Amino acid sequence: MPDFLLYLLAALIYITVAALYWRRTELATPWSQLAVASALAIHGWLLYRSLFVAEGMNLGLTNALSAIFWLTALIYWIANLFHDLHRLQAFVLPPTALIVVLQYAFPESHLLTYAAEPLFRAHLAIAFAAYSLFTFAALHALLMAAAERALHRKPSLLRLPDFPPLIGMENLLFQIIIAGFSLLTLTLVSGVLFSEQLFHKAFVFNHKNIFTIISWLIFGSLLGGRWKYGWRGRTAVRWTLTGFGILLLAYLGSKFVLEVLLGRT
Template sequence: MQTYLFILAALLYIGCAFLPSERRLPISLGTMLGWILHGGALTADMFAPESVRVGFAVMLSATLWISVAAYWLENRNFSLDSMRVMVLPVAAVAVILPAVFPGNMVLLTGKSDWFLWHIAISILAYSTLTIAAFHAVLMVLQESRLHTRPGAMARSGGWFAMALDRLPALLTMEKLLFRLIAFGFLLLTLTVLSGVVFSEKLFGTAFRWDHKTIFTLLSWVLFGLLLAGRRWQGWRGRTALSFTLAGFAILLLAYVGSRFVLEVVLHRVLI
């Protein structure tokens, strides 16, 4: 049953991604319906009595589920329709991944209460920084469009180009980006701290120096440096975008990338 819901949600996401911008109501309703189906199927797939499913596909699907909600809410406050063509197709792929790569069920019996909190906070941190990365890509495209000659700009029409032209000013976009990064950094800090508590209770050590820990801490340092540079050095523009995309790429490797290698390439089952 979940598989059919995943497929239906993916079809709704794809359909809404490529509808003309003028169809605002169908896009909004279709996205919301896809999001509800996605969330219902994901919840039914992830949770069972006294157990929870973990894996790179589930994590990625949950991350994009929250990212779709963030896009939907953000687009109602600002004209960010061009983000739709980036977020929804990625979400359509992510939504069906758990059916292909189911991961494994982990028993919660004997586990610390911090375990589920750690997972929830991690997903929120991933989701916030994922939408920040999409936002950064939009800013790169917007800046490139602004530097295009008027004649070439007129020839490079299309609904996506027009959607880029309707974006808020770059300064406004930059303020939104740093709000997302600041919130994501806070959640990532809580992820690291809850991970310390979880690791201490389960493994008897505060840090397990594996790929996940190293990449997570490196991403945390990059986002922290970006916020500090913004605060004291006035970092902005290309510097901010480069830090954002690099930090997100490393964070993606921290769990999703390492779990993909373990589950799909090496066929190992780990927590």
């Protein structure tokens, strides 16, 4: 089967499962879980072939986005086995479908010749897991915002068939943030070790590292505010989205400027 058909198939499965929920003809069944699993398998195989090439690792912008959203969709799929999270498919699956299409339509090349270094691979795996958890947290925060507006009967662009209890959603959000914050801390530590090993500098003051630290401080402050002051609801949503936005600028913003606007590899 030609590659473009595989990309199209994965995107169509993602978007179909999400659309069926929006139409309320499909909520949570083994069929939807199986469908998402098949899309993840196809997407994962295409991503593996695109990432690992003979010259090393191709970590171009669209490949990086695809890896993050593949992991985000995988986290959703696994979490949905243990929690009632099917409502999140309306938030997680459409952007994942879009990224699959972008990965095929706009392939970017950014070869990393040092990708075989064990410390770098560990750093990259931890970083991608952290980014994916915070992507999942941000999408979950949007679901919380939509649920809160629906509860107060406020007008909203997002109209879903039903919502889970807000307290449960809030508890899950902070569980995700704690996991993401732990991995982001490990990302910073492993980044320092990797930089020291490869570039003989423990820390480089560039906008990527500075924005990552700012995001780490925001999420750390949110967890501290939750513990000390009981922050919740809109406050938690706003801090989560702000921290995620800055984290997005830290990594993907720098890749977009370098690879797309400046054309560097």
